[in-house]
Amino acid sequence: NMLALKHCTLTLVIVCKTMSPIVTLMVESFYAKVQVNLQMVASLLIMLLGAVLYTRELKVEHLVGVRWLTVNVSFSVLTRLLQRRLLADNRIDISKSGCSLISNALGILPLILTAYLTGELEADAAPQKLTSLSNLDMFFII
Numbered sequence: 001n002m003l004a005l006k007h008c009t010l011t012l013v014i015v016c017k018t019m020s021p022i023v024t025l026m027v028e029s030f031y032a033k034v035q036v037n038l039q040m041v042a043s044l045l046i047m048l049l050g051a052v053l054y055t056r057e058l059k060v061e062h063l064v065g066v067r068w069l070t071v072n073v074s075f076s077v078l079t080r081l082l083q084r085r086l087l088a089d090n091r092i093d094i095s096k097s098g099c100s101l102i103s104n105a106l107g108i109l110p111l112i113l114t115a116y117l118t119g120e121l122e123a124d125a126a127p128q129k130l131t132s133l134s135n136l137d138m139f140f141i142i
Contacts, residue, residue: 003118004072008065015054016069018047023077032084075110079103 004013022044028034058066086092086099094102115121133141 003114004065004068006065007068008062012055012058012062012065013069015051016066017073017076018051020073020077020080022048023073024080027077027081028084032088071114075107079107082106 004016025034025036025040025044029036055066083099083103086094086102087096112121
């Protein structure tokens with residue numbers, strides 16, 4: 001979200017995030033035996049129509065933010081689908097705490113890759129950023 005917010009407005013972030021139920025429903029319909037009815041499809045189409053109406057006048061400089069939002073929504077959907085699968089399957093005996101630990105631990109990998117690709121881990125920038133943190137900031141990081 002932070003990379004998307006650097007390149008687009010908060011309202012665009014909110015509008016694009018509304019697409020996650022559409023993507024989730026499409027993926028879940030393949031493996032989770034989700035019952036889809038006309039009311040569900042109609043409400044999702046109305047959400048899609050609102051997003052299209054909002055983004056049709058989108059400025060070109062916001063397209064970079066939309067790309068980061070697409071990545072963010074994709075990982076959010078995958079995380080929710082994995083959590084649902086782990087919690088709903090009776091053969092898998094993982095507590096809710098264990099499921100949270102797994103999803104957060106797996107979320108670190110794309111975070112580190114993204115930080116590296118965007119230059120957040122550059123050798124000259126990292127010490128400067130660390131020294132500018134307050135004690136409270138360090139407390140919450142650790």
